[in-house]
Amino acid sequence: MSSSPVSPLPNSVAPVSSTKPGKLVVFTGPSGVGKGTLLQQLLERHPEIHLSISATTRQPRPGEAEGQHYYFVGQDTFKQMVAAGQLLEWAEFAGNYYGTPSEPVYQQIEAGRWVVLEIELEGARQIQQTYPEALRIFILPPSLAELEKRLRARSQDSEAAIARRLQRARIEVAAADEFDIQIVNDSLDQALQQLEQALFDG
Numbered sequence: 220m221s222s223s224p225v226s227p228l229p230n231s232v233a234p235v236s237s238t239k240p241g242k243l244v245v246f247t248g249p250s251g252v253g254k255g256t257l258l259q260q261l262l263e264r265h266p267e268i269h270l271s272i273s274a275t276t277r278q279p280r281p282g283e284a285e286g287q288h289y290y291f292v293g294q295d296t297f298k299q300m301v302a303a304g305q306l307l308e309w310a311e312f313a314g315n316y317y318g319t320p321s322e323p324v325y326q327q328i329e330a331g332r333w334v335v336l337e338i339e340l341e342g343a344r345q346i347q348q349t350y351p352e353a354l355r356i357f358i359l360p361p362s363l364a365e366l367e368k369r370l371r372a373r374s375q376d377s378e379a380a381i382a383r384r385l386q387r388a389r390i391e392v393a394a395a396d397e398f399d400i401q402i403v404n405d406s407l408d409q410a411l412q413q414l415e416q417a418l419f420d421g
C-alpha cells in the first residue's frame with residue numbers, strides 16, 4: 220500500500236467557510252445503478268464537495284488507482300483498522316470488506332466542507348445510528364432488469380460476482396424507503412438535477 224487510509228489532507232483542501240459547519244451526505248444504491256457516474260458529474264460541477272475514499276479488501280479493477288478510487292488493503296490491515304476504531308462504518312459486500320476511514324471525514328467536516336460517502340446499505344444504516352444528522356440519499360435503478368443489463372454491460376465482474384451483486388441489489392432496493400431521499404437514475408441529467416435540488420435547495 221503506497222499511502223495510508225488515514226493520510227493527512229491534501230494541500231489543496233481549503234475551508235468553504237470557517238463559520239458554517241460541514242455536512243455529511245450518504246449516497247447508497249445497488250451496484251451498477253450508476254452512482255459513480257452521477258457522483259463524478261456532481262463533483263465536476265461542485266469541486267468544493269469532498270468524496271471520501273474508502274478502504275477495501277477487493278482487488279483493484281483495471282484503471283482503478285490506489286488512494287484515488289480506494290485504499291486497497293489486505294484482510295489483516297482491514298481488521299486492524301476496525302479494531303483500532305479507525306472506520307466510521309464498515310461492511311462486507313459480495314465477499315469483500317469496505318469501510319470509511321473516519322479521520323479525513325471529521326477533518327473535512329470541521330473545515331466546513333461537505334463530505335460524500337458512497338457506501339452500501341449496511342454502512343448507511345450504521346451512519347444513521349452514529350451520525351443521524353447526515354443526509355441519506357438512495358439511488359434506484361429504473362428496474363431490476365435494467366440493473367442486470369448495466370452490470371453485464373460493465374463486464375468487469377465474473378458471473379458469480381454479478382449474481383452476488385444482483386442478489387444484494389434486491390435487498391438494497393427493498394430498503395430504499397429508509398432513506399431521506401430516493402432518486403431514480405433513468406436519465407443521468409434528470410437524476411443529477413434532482414440530486415442538486417436535494418443537496419442545495421433542501
Ligand code: 5GP
Pocket residue numbers: 248249250273274277308309310312317318319337338339340341342343
Ligand atoms: P465496488 O466493489 O463496486 O466498488 O463497491 C461495491 C459496493 O461497496 C458499492 O455498493 C459501494 O457503494 C460499496 N462501498 C464502497 N465503499 C464503501 C465503504 O467504505 N463502506 C461501505 N459500507 N460500503 C462501501
